[in-house]
Amino acid sequence: MQAWLRLSRGIDALNRFFGRIAIWFIFAATVLSAGNAIVRKLLNVGSNAWLEAQWYLYAAAFMLAAALTLRNNEHVRIDILISRFSLRTQAWMDLFGLFFMLLPVCVGVLYFSIPFFWQGFVSGEMSSNSGGLIRWPVYLTIPVGFTLLLLQGISEAIKRVAFLRGALPSPFVKESDETPPAGGAEGAR
Known part of the structure; x- marks a missing residue:
């Protein structure tokens, strides 16, 4: 489990790095x-x-920034419903969402966006606007962004599994939070 958690920390660090770049953009x-x-x-x-x-x-x-938003647990979700369940149930619900919704969507978008980017790159596609720019740089952001999101989804799944196995405290703590909620891994939310 420790090797998986190291991988998760590496993915988190990668997405923090790209999040800082996004701020400058x-x-x-x-x-x-x-x-x-x-x-x-x-x-x-x-x-x-x-x-x-x-x-x-x-x-x-x-x-x-999408992957960092997921990492910081600041994405849109149905907290009003999910908060009624125990942290363990929330972790199981997150795993379901990650494996059956987020990760398949990321793979699907990558499947279609990589050839889309490549076609724009090879053809040197330009904007149809007078004085417009080449298009492939913005096309590249789609596979890069969804690759980062896919990786972060894997990282979040690792953290949920580690939490369920008792190897991590609550995975629902935001990066800016200093301590997990009262009651540790079993605390109600």
């Missing part, structure tokens, strides 16, 4: 957006390339 997109608006209003000059660059940066940020 948001910052760059915000600066680009503000600069573009100022130039457009003051000088009456616009650029489709700058608008598309904003879009690419936001797309990359969201795709890269």
